[in-house]
Amino acid sequence: MTEITARAHTLAAGISxxxxxxxxxxxxxxxxxxxxIAVELDPNWRLVALELPWRPGNDYRWRHRNPGDWLGxxxxxxxVRPDLLVAHSFGANATLELLCARDPRINSPVALICPLYRxxxxxxxxxxxxxxxxxxxxxxxxxxxxxxxxxxxxxxxDVLDVMVDVAIDRVGPMGFLTAFQQMAASxxxxxxxxxxxxxxxxxxxxxxxLPEAARxxxxxxxxxxxxxxxxxxxxxxxxxxxxxxAAVSAFAASxxxxxxxxxxxx
Numbered sequence: 001m002t003e004i005t006a007r008a009h010t011l012a013a014g015i016s017x018x019x020x021x022x023x024x025x026x027x028x029x030x031x032x033x034x035x036x037i038a039v040e041l042d043p044n045w046r047l048v049a050l051e052l053p054w055r056p057g058n059d060y061r062w063r064h065r066n067p068g069d070w071l072g073x074x075x076x077x078x079x080v081r082p083d084l085l086v087a088h089s090f091g092a093n094a095t096l097e098l099l100c101a102r103d104p105r106i107n108s109p110v111a112l113i114c115p116l117y118r119x120x121x122x123x124x125x126x127x128x129x130x131x132x133x134x135x136x137x138x139x140x141x142x143x144x145x146x147x148x149x150x151x152x153x154x155x156x157x158d159v160l161d162v163m164v165d166v167a168i169d170r171v172g173p174m175g176f177l178t179a180f181q182q183m184a185a186s187x188x189x190x191x192x193x194x195x196x197x198x199x200x201x202x203x204x205x206x207x208x209x210l211p212e213a214a215r216x217x218x219x220x221x222x223x224x225x226x227x228x229x230x231x232x233x234x235x236x237x238x239x240x241x242x243x244x245x246a247a248v249s250a251f252a253a254s255x256x257x258x259x260x261x262x263x264x265x266x
Contacts, residue, residue, distance in 0.1 A: 004062050006074040007031075007051040011038040014046030019083035019252075023049040024071065026089030027179055028171055029143065030055050033088075037237050040245035042252075048082075050074050054090060060174040067182070068097030072105045081108070084252055088113040088237060089208075093182050099194045109255035111199040111248050114206050114234050116183040117213045124184050132183065135207055136176045139234060140167050146235035183208070191220035198224040199251040201244060203232030225251060 009031045014020070021041070023034040031049035038047050053062035053070055062070060071094040075082065085108055087095040092115035098106045122128065141164045198221050202214035211228060218226040227247045229236065237244045 004053050004058075006053060006070060006077070008074070008078060009049045009051060010047070011035065011049050012041070012043065012045060012047040015044045018044045018046055020046045020048060020078075020080050021084045021086060021252075022075065022078070022082040023047065024085060024087035024091035024095060025050070025052065025055070026091050027054045027182075028056050028140070028175060029088070029091075033147070033238060037241040037245050037248075040241045042249060048078065052091065052094075054178070057170075060178060063174075063178060066097060067091075067094035068101070068103070071095065072098055072103055075105045083108055084248075084255070085110040086113070086248060087111070087115075089116060089234065090179060090182060092116075093186060096186075096189055096191070096194075099196065099198075100190045102193060102195065107196065109197040109199070109252070111201065111251055113201045113237050113244065114203065114209050115200075115217070116179065116186055117209055117217055118183050118187045119210075119213050119216065120187045122187075129180065132180050133176055136179055137164075137168055139208065140164055140171065142233065142235055146238040191217060192222065194221045194223075196223070197251075197255045199227065199248065200224055201227045201236070201247055202229075203234065203236050204228065204230035205233040206236075208234055 011023070011034060023031070025031055025033055031051040034047070034049045041047060050071075052074060054067065067090065071091070085095060085106065087110065092112040095106070095110055095112065096115060099110065118124075144164055144167060145160070200214060200218050200221075202209050202211070204211055214226060214228060218224045229243065232240060232243075
């Protein structure tokens with residue numbers, strides 16, 4: 001069995017006294033997934049990427065605790081309070097869990113990239129379960145392609161299919177069930193309790209966060225900006241790091257100004 005640990009990796013030292021930005025990865029992703037966007041962010045920022053128990057190769061024993069608890073402990077272990085959190089997918093849901101509970105370990109602005117969300121009108125059914133499983137497999141494929149970057153275009157399609165099959169077998173049913181549970185429970189998040197400035201980054205090509213769902217999240221959080229790019233997908237922060245970094249940087253510059261109505265930024 002693998003050891004259940006959480007570590008922090010410094011991607012950029014920043015300047016003395018400068019802001020600290022903490023990056024939170026998604027399920028079956030890793031701290032190194034933030035490297036493409038790290039080079040696009042302000043060099044004055046100290047960038048710290050967490051390596052959380054839901055990284056690749058884990059055996060899912062960590063599921064005996066809520067993801068938010070693992071994240072909260074990791075934030076508490078840092079040597080400084082973050083000035084900004086940036087979280088993707090499953091990691092964004094763990095962040096929302098702490099925000100909705102008004103956990104004191106998060107008191108900074110947050111940027112959420114493509115969280116998992118179920119609209120209240122969508123009942124949890126076997127049909128939804130089957131669709132979600134197919135979507136999970138497709139996410140595994142797209143995540144692999146995003147990590148490979150330009151190399152994915154040079155691979156034989158059959159080779160890529162084998163790589164995806166190996167990854168799906170490695171993750172196993174526990175990985176899918178963990179993601180499904182997080183998505184199914186997301187509709188009960190008390191988003192109106194969130195008291196920190198929030199940025200929601202979503203993509204029109206992300207089937208796990210439909211535009212309607214993204215707008216509902218943004219409308220439910222008291223101080224939330226929404227950036228919706230039609231061509232972006234679930235892994236936009238890897239595929240389009242410059243564009244996502246620009247949105248995060250603009251938000252960081254204005255995060256101290258309350259923004260009560262939703263503003264959909266172009």
